[in-house]
Amino acid sequence: MSWVTQTLSSSLGRKVIMSLTGLFLSTFLVVHMAGNLQLFKGDEGRAFNEYTYFMTHNPLIITVSYLLYTSILVHALMAFVLTRHNQASRPVDYAFKRPEANSAWSSRNMGILGTVLLIFIILHMRTFWYEMHFGSVPMAEYDGKQYKDLYTVVVAAFSQWWYVLIYVVSMVALGYHLVHGFQSGFQTLGLRHKKYTPLIEALGTYVFAILIPALFAAMPIYIFLKANNFIG
Amino acid sequence: MKVNLKVWRQKNNNTAGKLVEYSLDNISPDMSFLEMFDVLNAELIRKGDEPVAFDHDCREGICGMCSMYINGRAHGPQTGATTCQLHMRSFSDGDTIVVEPWRARAFPVIKDLMVDRTAFDRVVQAGGYVSVNTGSAPDANEIAIPRTIADEAMDAAQCIGCGACVAACKNASAMLFVSAKVSHMAVLPQGQAERKIRAERMVAQMDAEGFGACSFTGACSVECPKSISLDHIARMNREYLGAKLTSENV
Ligand code: HEM
Ligand code: SF4
Ligand code: FES
Numbered sequence: 001m002s003w004v005t006q007t008l009s010s011s012l013g014r015k016v017i018m019s020l021t022g023l024f025l026s027t028f029l030v031v032h033m034a035g036n037l038q039l040f041k042g043d044e045g046r047a048f049n050e051y052t053y054f055m056t057h058n059p060l061i062i063t064v065s066y067l068l069y070t071s072i073l074v075h076a077l078m079a080f081v082l083t084r085h086n087q088a089s090r091p092v093d094y095a096f097k098r099p100e101a102n103s104a105w106s107s108r109n110m111g112i113l114g115t116v117l118l119i120f121i122i123l124h125m126r127t128f129w130y131e132m133h134f135g136s137v138p139m140a141e142y143d144g145k146q147y148k149d150l151y152t153v154v155v156a157a158f159s160q161w162w163y164v165l166i167y168v169v170s171m172v173a174l175g176y177h178l179v180h181g182f183q184s185g186f187q188t189l190g191l192r193h194k195k196y197t198p199l200i201e202a203l204g205t206y207v208f209a210i211l212i213p214a215l216f217a218a219m220p221i222y223i224f225l226k227a228n229n230f231i232g
Numbered sequence: 233m234k235v236n237l238k239v240w241r242q243k244n245n246n247t248a249g250k251l252v253e254y255s256l257d258n259i260s261p262d263m264s265f266l267e268m269f270d271v272l273n274a275e276l277i278r279k280g281d282e283p284v285a286f287d288h289d290c291r292e293g294i295c296g297m298c299s300m301y302i303n304g305r306a307h308g309p310q311t312g313a314t315t316c317q318l319h320m321r322s323f324s325d326g327d328t329i330v331v332e333p334w335r336a337r338a339f340p341v342i343k344d345l346m347v348d349r350t351a352f353d354r355v356v357q358a359g360g361y362v363s364v365n366t367g368s369a370p371d372a373n374e375i376a377i378p379r380t381i382a383d384e385a386m387d388a389a390q391c392i393g394c395g396a397c398v399a400a401c402k403n404a405s406a407m408l409f410v411s412a413k414v415s416h417m418a419v420l421p422q423g424q425a426e427r428k429i430r431a432e433r434m435v436a437q438m439d440a441e442g443f444g445a446c447s448f449t450g451a452c453s454v455e456c457p458k459s460i461s462l463d464h465i466a467r468m469n470r471e472y473l474g475a476k477l478t479s480e481n482v
Contacts, residue, residue, distance in 0.1 A: 002482070003476060003481070003482050007473075007476040010435060010436070010439055010472075011405075011435075011438070011439050011443075011444070011445035011446070012435055012445075012446075012468075012469055012472050012473070013476075014445060015445055015446060015469075016469075016473065082445055085444060085445060086402070086403035086404075086405070086444040086445055086447070088337065088442075089336060089337050089338070089403055089404040089405070089442060089443055089444035090335050090336055090337065090402075090403070090404040090444070091337055092335055093335060094301060094304065094332050094335055095238075095240075095251055095330060095332060096303060096304045096330040096332070097304040098303070098304030098305055099304075099402065099449075099451065101304070101305055101309075101454075102305070102400060102449075102450070102451040102454035102455055103402075103449035103450050103451040103454070104449070104450075107447060107448065107449040107450065108402055108447070108449055110447060180448070183448075184447070184448040187448055187462070187465065187466045187469070188446075188448070188469060189469065189470075189473070190466050190467065190468075190469035190470025190471075190473060190474075191466070191470075192462075192463055192466030192467075
């Protein structure tokens, strides 16, 4: 084995892969969130459709999106490998255990939370990404230029209460995944320091685990309320 | 006081074990948990039964032998203490107490509550040493070490190799132990010559022994009788990755 494969297949190396892919996905969340805020503009989706056009045509963004798909796959695959390895490390379990006495629930259930996220990502990509790339999306015209009207697809999906509910539950899972995952990812890379760790923890908790999932959850709720005429 | 015990009994590594119930009267709240086990064993011997095998040596919290998983916690309900430092006053009259051995693939059960922890010895043998002739003790202050660094090394060096971190971790990971051993030498001048090879070899041995990976749940540090900090795990990751990227060992 070369030193590279040896490093990456060690218990520490596998965690580094988890951490790098996980933190990359976290940065993507910020971009994805910022872009999707266009949904809150009361302009019948024009800003949103122009934004999705840009995202699907800019070569740099297209390249990064392939990195993103790879990251999701590698992160999920490595999660599976690590979880299996960790379970095998204790073939006989305790008859009586009290894990809540020494650790946070989220930190012990990253696999379950991640599985919820994986199911969510598949559903999410089927509804929007697949339709955008391979489905039939209605067209909209702004200033004489044709755009795929993904906004209409979004509104149609979010008009259904159960679909909104899946999103809200998934965003709660995301919050729990990141309240542990974000700061853990830095420690996996060895980045722990008196000066910066409190900042990383605060960022992970308030921004990544609370603010971002809350804003993501607000989108389907807002569109649901609007589409069903609960709000103007 | 009266206690009901459910103790893991297992003849050897090749036979299945089970929890066996015992009850004891007249236990003094001032007894240590191990003394309570001495009372149990005296009674078992009197009845002609096999006493419960459990590890112990110093009974003052420094040898790390007294591994017992008590009521779902490594070393019982107290934090910052070993089983020998746990007293019966931490329990109430009539309590049921479940006592199991450490559970980890790398720590096979030898008998009853005794487990084989030589995996830790092999990890230390892989690199937890400084292989230079140290000669006689140098003059005080000849090697300048800042106070904060010395404190950090001493904090890590407090690890007594008890294995509570492995026992408490959901992944049976040995990261806290190995990182304490990597850390206390990585920060001192004496440890510099072998700094990279030490991190590489100790992590490789840790993996070869079959310990799990780290999820940073922090359970190890909470249950560690010496309260070894998670800082050391982050440092070991840093040492290991740095060593892998820059050492001469391909
Ligand atoms: C695709 C579905 C996902 C699965 C199956 C999954 C699973 C996991 C698991 C099991 C861990 C813990 C590893 C351990 O305990 O050692 C983890 C860590 C992590 N995950 Fe995920 N996850 C998923 C999606 C995500 C997403 C969408 C993000 C970010 C937006 C993310 C960010 C992270 C981070 C930052 C860590 C911490 C890495 C570390 O501890 O070093 N994960 N994930
Ligand atoms: S790190 Fe703490 S719990 Fe682990 S072996 Fe050392 S003293 Fe015991
Ligand atoms: S018997 Fe030595 S630490 Fe408990």
